[in-house]
Amino acid sequence: MARSSQTQMAVLGALSIEPMTAYALRETIRDVLGHFWSESFGQIYPTLHALEEEGHVRRRGGARARSSEFVITESGTARLIELLSEPARKVPARDGLMLRLFFGRTLGPDRCRDLLQQARAAAEGRLTEYEALLARLEAEEGDTPDWPYIRTTLRAGIHHSRSTIAWADESLAALSALPGGSPSP
């Protein structure tokens, strides 16, 4: 369990879909899991080496080659199942937007409204993105056994974005009653 089992989980998961290079791994994680997961090179390479040493992945295309793909092994699949079965570790909450709004009196109503507008716009953008992705993937991957699960995560994004938009609208309406003003000490 040399490196973070979190990273191992994402890496093994991605390799369970198809073999790829470390570089492609990072791109895939960014593009495909990006809405709820992230990994950096600094994590991926050491993790990959550790996994190789433990026999959970195998190098293909030359150990010293400049473009070697990693393939998940049987023990790697077992390890992945083990990791996925562990309870998700709870990441300590740290929501900068909420903290700023909580101390909104100090920050001032105008800036708070700005923050809400920004949050709304960001959520709107994500919503559009998720909906487009859902439609595209429904057509492309609709038959694969992975699809129901992938769809579930996408639907989470859609639900969440919508609720953020509704909350922002409601809050903007509520705060519109307040007189504008700069930060008040």
Added chain:
Amino acid sequence: MARSSQTQMAVLGALSIEPMTAYALRETIRDVLGHFWSESFGQIYPTLHALEEEGHVRRRGGARARSSEFVITESGTARLIELLSEPARKVPARDGLMLRLFFGRTLGPDRCRDLLQQARAAAEGRLTEYEALLARLEAEEGDTPDWPYIRTTLRAGIHHSRSTIAWADESLAALSALPGGSPSP
């Protein structure tokens, strides 16, 4: 800027409401901001010392006393406004539940349904809590100038919990079609 400006923001924010000891600070942050923020002793004490050195907080009740309260100074308030005005730094996404569901085929439908049930139950619990808190605070603090802002963060929790419940229900219905089974390699 010795210690994390994030922690400074939370600490100064809490002290802007009322002076308190480091110990009480941690309790307050846990109890009041706990839904979207967390701080540990290991952060709070050094941060407080740094803030004292910079003149942003002042000790009251004896420098060497065993129970000294910290009071925010004028420069501390200015610093707080400055910190609140900074753009919220985005924390890298790491949602263990989504990752598990994404690789749900490997984890197996049964366990995925378990995860969804758990997520639903947790959201339900938070929703009840937020609603009770909202009603209580509405009565107690409804007139204070801080209330509209605090209310906004509480409403965010309510919206978010509801959307999680709706998503979980929808997903459970969608996954109920799948045949049960253990992890499939």
Added chain:
DNA sequence: ACCTGCATGTAAGTCGTTACATGATTGA
């Protein structure tokens, strides 16, 4: 000839938690 993208890695630094150590006060 040069720039961009693919590819592999390391080192340093940040941020934060957990566990430990220590002691005063207070209520049962």
Added chain:
DNA sequence: TCAATCATGTAACGACTTACATGCAGGT
């Protein structure tokens, strides 16, 4: 008097990010 709670801190560790260093391949 004994346990719980209040109170203050430090040390060790863990997880990640960023920035840096390096080089090849392919297109213009």
